[in-house]
Amino acid sequence: MAKGYAGTSMDDIAKLAAVSKQTVYKHFADKEKLFAEIVLATTDRIDAMIDLVADIPAEAASLDENLARLARRFVATLTQPQVLQLRRLVIANAEAFPDLGTAWYEQGFERVLDTLAGTFRRLTEEGLLHIDDPLLAANHFAGLLLWIPVNKAMFTGSPQHTEADLDHYAAAGVRAFLAAYR
Secondary structure, X not given: OOOOOOOOOHHHHHHHHOOOHHHHHHHXXXXXXXXXXXXXXXXXXXXXXXXXXXXXXXXXXHHHHHXXXXXXXXXXXXXXXXXXXXXXXXXXXXXXXXXXHHHHXXXXXXXXXXXXXXXXXXXXHOOOOOOOOHHHHHHHHHHHHHHHHHHHHHHHOOOOXXXXXXXXXXXXHHHHHHHHHO
């Protein structure tokens, strides 16, 4: 992550791992396979986010509070420096490794959006939300929360937000979402 794909050699990897280059090649046929393994191994961390977005109670009195809690954890998780750095790395190499980028998206963020869509579908069935297209609504929710902090980080090279900023983005995002879908 420090040097990017192109700037990292198998010698660098072997040195950091404190093994010989031959040992690295014994486990990974080439740098491309190693890169793919490293990137795709990060998608297992998404399970906690899946559980989070699937677990919104269907209680009218606490819908605002429940969505605000979800929004704050969602934005905090997806704006962590390591997550942003990995996102930047995958995007920077998307043309060279389109299948890897697609797999990373599908196994990670798309799973979260699909789960969130299912939750919004359930909340619509309970009469708490009015959503015709739950997947689009899930994308709207994520976009309202992430657009500002993620774009700033992508363009500037590092996170530019404070905890107070994330609180503000989460609260404002939930207000806008509910104005559209309550």
